[in-house]
Amino acid sequence: MKCRVCRGPAVIDIRRHNANFCADHFLRLCRDQVAKAIDTYEMLRPGERALVAVSGGKDSLAVWDLLVDLGYHADGLYIGLGIGEYSDASGEFARAYAARRGLRLHEVDLRADYGFDVPTGAKAARRVPCSACGLSKRHLFDEAARCGGYDALVTGHNLDDEAAVLFGNVLKWHADYLGRQHPVLPERDGFPRKVKPLVRLTERETAAYCVLRGIDYLVDECPMAAGNRHLGYKEHLNALEARAPGAKHDFYFGFLARAADRFATDAARERTALAPCERCGAPTTGGVCAFCRLQERAGGAAPVELTRKAQP
Numbered sequence: 001m002k003c004r005v006c007r008g009p010a011v012i013d014i015r016r017h018n019a020n021f022c023a024d025h026f027l028r029l030c031r032d033q034v035a036k037a038i039d040t041y042e043m044l045r046p047g048e049r050a051l052v053a054v055s056g057g058k059d060s061l062a063v064w065d066l067l068v069d070l071g072y073h074a075d076g077l078y079i080g081l082g083i084g085e086y087s088d089a090s091g092e093f094a095r096a097y098a099a100r101r102g103l104r105l106h107e108v109d110l111r112a113d114y115g116f117d118v119p120t121g122a123k124a125a126r127r128v129p130c131s132a133c134g135l136s137k138r139h140l141f142d143e144a145a146r147c148g149g150y151d152a153l154v155t156g157h158n159l160d161d162e163a164a165v166l167f168g169n170v171l172k173w174h175a176d177y178l179g180r181q182h183p184v185l186p187e188r189d190g191f192p193r194k195v196k197p198l199v200r201l202t203e204r205e206t207a208a209y210c211v212l213r214g215i216d217y218l219v220d221e222c223p224m225a226a227g228n229r230h231l232g233y234k235e236h237l238n239a240l241e242a243r244a245p246g247a248k249h250d251f252y253f254g255f256l257a258r259a260a261d262r263f264a265t266d267a268a269r270e271r272t273a274l275a276p277c278e279r280c281g282a283p284t285t286g287g288v289c290a291f292c293r294l295q296e297r298a299g300g301a302a303p304v305e306l307t308r309k310a311q312p
């Protein structure tokens with residue numbers, strides 16, 4: 001197996017590019033793919049300040065590393081979700097990476113700062129954990145980007161994530177979600193610009209990137225992810241990709257190029273007027289925002305024991 005660029009020994013094959021790469025040229029490919037995504041979709045301009053949502057997993061650490069290497073000013077934000085050992089370990093990986101590269105990592109802890117954690121919040125609000133978690137993360141990341149004066153909030157969503165979300169939205173014909181599924185969501189009504197620079201890389205590639213760069217990341221999946229619909233969609237798409245390399249890329253980028261605009265009016269129709277939350281000032285559709293309501297119901301409740309039942 002030889003590198004397509006230098007003919008030296010290759011360390012990875014990428015079937016959708018029909019090519020193999022040595023370590024140096026694979027790392028260059030990753031940088032080029034991220035630079036191309038940033039450029040094509042006008043995610044960031046030179047000199048802008050980015051805030052990276054850091055979980056301690058491979059994707060968020062890879063995107064942080066790649067942005068810094070490409071010369072962007074990128075700080076991180078880690079949110080302690082209180083999901084048992086998983087959260088303890090994820091925080092350690094995030095801190096260790098930031099310390100090693102001398103980067104700034106902001107931290108928010110749901111329990112210490114807001115009086116509840118994801119398992120408690122989910123139980124108190126009778127929501128599934130990922131719903132309480134997702135709503136808390138969106139709120140806290142948006143708030144940190146807004147209050148910290150950042151130009152954009154960066155997430156580590158990769159091609160597998162985006163293709164799986166698209167698959168789910170197409171299966172249900174969620175026209176308004178399809179109208180919003182884009183690698184960049186512009187700043188609007190008090191929400192920061194949101195960008196996904198990893199959309200041209202798969203999760204296998206972000207994992208390989210971390211290994212080759214010596215970045216330690218949390219390999220374990222969140223114990224609450226079991227039963228998550230998107231994991232099932234990813235399995236189906238992986239089966240397709242194994243038969244037809246490039247299928248995921250064509251599905252997602254074909255949608256962006258040829259279909260996404262057709263759903264723009266559906267997304268605009270669903271867009272309701274927003275006003276500041278009466279408690280925290282975050283933009284919301286009316287009165288008190290969903291995060292403040294969750295905090296009101298769950299704040300101060302005793303921690304919920306994590307059981308093995310939640311695990312796959």
Ligand code: Q46
Pocket residue numbers: 118129130131133134222223224225
């Ligand atoms: S951390 Fe949170 Fe994920 Fe765990 S509870 Fe679900 S949403 S699975 S990215």
Ligand code: ZN
Pocket residue numbers: 003004005006007008021022023024025
């Ligand atoms: Zn090479």
Ligand code: ZN
Pocket residue numbers: 277278279280281282288289290291292293
């Ligand atoms: Zn609020």
